[in-house]
Amino acid sequence: MSQPREIAAGATYLITRRVLRRHLLFRPDAAITQLLLYSLAVSTRRFGIEVHALCAMSTHLHLIVTDTMGVLPRFLQFFHRIVALGTKVLRTWEGPVWDHEATSVVRLLTRAAVVEKIAYVLANPVAAGLVRHAREWPGAKVDVDELGCGVLRALRPAAYLDPKNPQWPEEVALTLALPPAIEQDGGDGFRREVAAELERHEAQARAEVERQGMRVLGAERARNVSPYERATSFEALRGRNPTFAVGREQGDAWRIAAAAVRAFRASYRAALERWRGGVRGAVFPSGTWWMRTFHGASVTDVVFTV
Known part of the structure; x- marks a missing residue:
């Protein structure tokens, strides 16, 4: 997957x-x-x-x-x-x-x-x-x-x-x-x-x-x-x-971006597990595409900063 x-x-x-x-x-x-x-x-x-x-x-x-x-x-x-x-x-x-x-x-x-x-x-x-x-x-x-x-x-x-x-x-x-x-x-x-x-x-x-x-x-x-x-x-x-x-010589930009990606994925997987368990009220992180578009899943307005 x-x-x-x-x-x-x-x-x-x-x-x-x-x-x-x-x-x-x-x-x-x-x-x-x-x-x-x-x-x-x-x-x-x-x-x-x-x-x-x-x-x-x-x-x-x-x-x-x-x-x-x-x-x-x-x-x-x-x-x-x-x-x-x-x-x-x-x-x-x-x-x-x-x-x-x-x-x-x-x-x-x-x-x-x-x-x-x-x-x-x-x-x-x-x-x-x-x-x-x-x-x-x-x-x-x-x-x-x-x-x-x-x-x-x-x-x-x-x-x-x-x-x-x-x-x-x-x-x-x-x-x-x-x-x-x-x-x-x-x-x-x-x-x-x-x-x-x-x-x-x-x-x-x-x-x-x-x-x-x-x-x-x-x-x-x-x-x-x-x-x-x-x-x-x-x-x-x-x-x-x-x-x-993030480009060359951008200080902590890569670390911050990587943390935001990990947070998004963790939140997505947690919501997906609830969805698979039959909880149709599971809320996916902002930026979720497939589940929102094709399954009508709820998506939060909170954005993981990158």
């Missing part, structure tokens, strides 16, 4: 989902980029999700978003389904598109965590040895100067989506928002912080590529690889899937 997860309105997350067995189904050509941007814009508008950053790699997708309404599972289900079905049509692909592992959802609790994870997301193509600078990546992405102010636009893909259905408009626009942890300070300083962190990531990645004697693939070749091939680069076994991040 997986650990219960708190779903809190206003929380900011790093979300990662991988393609099945590292197939290159998200090769950054125009058709897949259009599908990803359109699907994201429609899905976020439907569920009140704010997008801060994204980078679609050939084998996985990174998003940094804020869930303003506390409905993240609904958004992920809807968005991932559209992307999967559209990809199956575009690639004439039979079988699953997404990896069988659960989506990685990491809550970003501090400004430092937001800055570091956005830079990490944008630097992904450089770290993979595909381009020398993040801005050169041809896939769906956000550039540093677009953070909190850019607008991503896409026409409705011809594949899969019914043009007669009003939920699929002909054109959509997705305005990039500043994360809540940044809004009060304005965007200029935030963009400078991300740019500096991104430059650090890029320099480390280029040094590692040179150390290994590798050649950078380049944007043009990345666009033209077969989407049916699989990535062959070494990938370490995936370790723990973190629940939250």
